[in-house]
Amino acid sequence: MAKQSIKEIEKKLQQLNEKDEFINELMKDDRKGVQAALKKWHRKQDQYNQLIQKYENMMMFEKKYRAEGFKYIAGVDEVGRGPLAGPVVAAAVILPANFYLPGIDDSKKLTERKRNDFYEYILQEAVAFGVGIIEADEIDRINILEASKKAMLSAVAGLDAIPDFLLIDAVKLNTPYPYEALIKGDARSISIAAASIVAKVTRDRLMLKLSEHYPQYRFSKNMGYGTKDHLDALEAFGITSIHRKSFAPVKAYSD
Template sequence: MEKFTIGEIEQQLFGKEEVNNEFLKALKKDSRKGVQKLVLKWERQEEQKKQVHEQFVNMTSFERKYRSEGFRYIAGIDEAGRGPLAGPVVAGAVILPENFYLPGLNDSKKLTESKRDEYFEVIMSEALAVGVGLISAAEIDEINILQASKKAMLSAVNQLGITPDFLLIDAVKLDTPYPFEALIKGDSRSISIAAASIIAKVTRDRLMKELSIEFPPYGFGANMGYGTAEHLRAIKEHGVTDHHRKTFAPVREYIQ
């Protein structure tokens, strides 16, 4: 084999989708330490890709099961924002095409913000249908957070442009005419629920960043409404806004 430089070998290994087997065999016989380090790095990368692929396939098991039973439009549903002291609870509903493939898709909380934004655009572009439901802090105070989360989920389903024939829901059971399965930790077990969790999380985070412009002392753009020390200090110093959940204990303490 022609003697390649270390830089050329690196380009061959990491600059292409596929690497020739004969080329790999030749590299493994190359006595240069730099070459062996590159080969090891490439093998680790390939193993990681394999694991990510297997994880994705495992997360399609519920979709495959219900498609085999004749269901066609399977909607994943999840919410974001149950725990914060301020802001709405937001739900996402997503119907993915059967051939959808997005390696690395997982529970939105396990992904970086940049990854969530990237996946959000892919999902919005490739999903058959996406729906979003939003329940305000005031309504959360009226009906409680569990009921608000369920209402947001039902609203998200109603916003879908396609009528679903089956629902995969993260954790909760809904009063709905559609057949469904509620999955504990569903956002890490189903690609449809994981996609819905990203839609809900990114939508809510962007709303909180908009609120942070209007209410800068509270740090909504960083804490997303959660009860951080900075947020609690701002409530103490500046009072409660219309976007705070007044029935939540830390907020309730500051209401006169």
Template sequence: MTKLSIRDIEARLSSITDEQDPFLRELSRDERKGVALLLEKWNKARLGAEKMKAKFSEMAVFEKKARQQGYKLIAGTDEAGRGPLAGPVAAAAVILPEDFFLPGLDDSKKLTAKKREEHEQIIKRSAISFSVCLIGPEEIDELNIYQASIKAMKAAIAGLSPLPDYVLADAVKLDMPFPSEAIIKGDAKSISIAAASILAKNERDRFMKKIAEQYPAYGFEKNMGYGTKEHMEAIAKFGITPHHRKSFAPVKQAEK
């Protein structure tokens, strides 16, 4: 064959997904080191894509099981922000269509901020319905963080339209007017819960970045309200803000 440039080969490889493609066999006979490196890169990417596809299929098992039982609208719900000293707890609920596919979908904590944002756009564009709820520090202090998290998840589910006929929740059993299932570490085991974890995490992060503009000393845009050294030093120097959780020990002690 007429030898293509390395750049042309790279461009053509970007559109090939079939490992039996004749072009790959032709390239295997090309003795140029650059071509060999491109083939190695292509194979690595293919194996990575297959791994992500297998992971996604594994994470869709709970949804598939629910559909086999006759349920159609399966929601996943998760929360973000139980541990921080400041800011709201966020919860999201998502109903994904049966044909939804997003390779690389995973627990929000395992993804970079950029990847979470990319996934969020795809989830919101593809979802049958999604809803997010924030519960602030006053209610957290009044209810306790566990109950506030449950309230946020229930509110997120109630905000779905249409409402689900089955709910998959991360770790907690929810008292709902429809069947629900609690999955330990569900954000890494269910595509619906993983999608909800991403929406909840992103919504909360945006909130913390917004209040950071009003309270720049606390570094909320970086620590998201967690008790980092910078955050604790700011509390010691400037006291607490209206966004701090007064029932949390480090904040309670700082008030004394």
């Protein structure tokens, strides 16, 4: 029987998710191209297995509280504390017990494309989700920490299903629901990671719309953070209604 071409082998390897007899056959093939393709496949498998292991680790808190009888566990997170302009946005997400998405992580660790793909999948599969948005003027009135908490509480209140437990990224909230606040929770809990992705994508899309009204500040690129182009625009054009006047770099232009 004629040997398969290297291209044919590479195509077949792309369809394999686990080791089978075909892999054993390739190990006996002494062609360099075949061995290179096999090495690439093994590397890809190792990476995928690491994602699966990380996902299992990130299920620890959900499994713990489901075992204690809690059914609707909402992950809660916020994004946008640091920017000089735009809102702070929080999200609350309740995932079903059978939710499965290896690769889910803190939104900041994902590419924009991956975040958007995960965002669509999370909204499609979630039992419920809610979003809270606090604008710049209110951030100035009550400070960014209180605004972040208020956005989180608003996101929880916006859930279609009533949660019976909250997993919150780092922040302690005044809420009637039992909860655990996890330091770096967006990298430790799939529910908080899901919330961080929903909050991040929601805020980024808001900033893209705002960029159409204020193109000189390049919000579509910097998302309101204090990058050089943003600071240069402040120097040249001053502040807008969506800038946080209580933040030091902006405050200098609002006096």
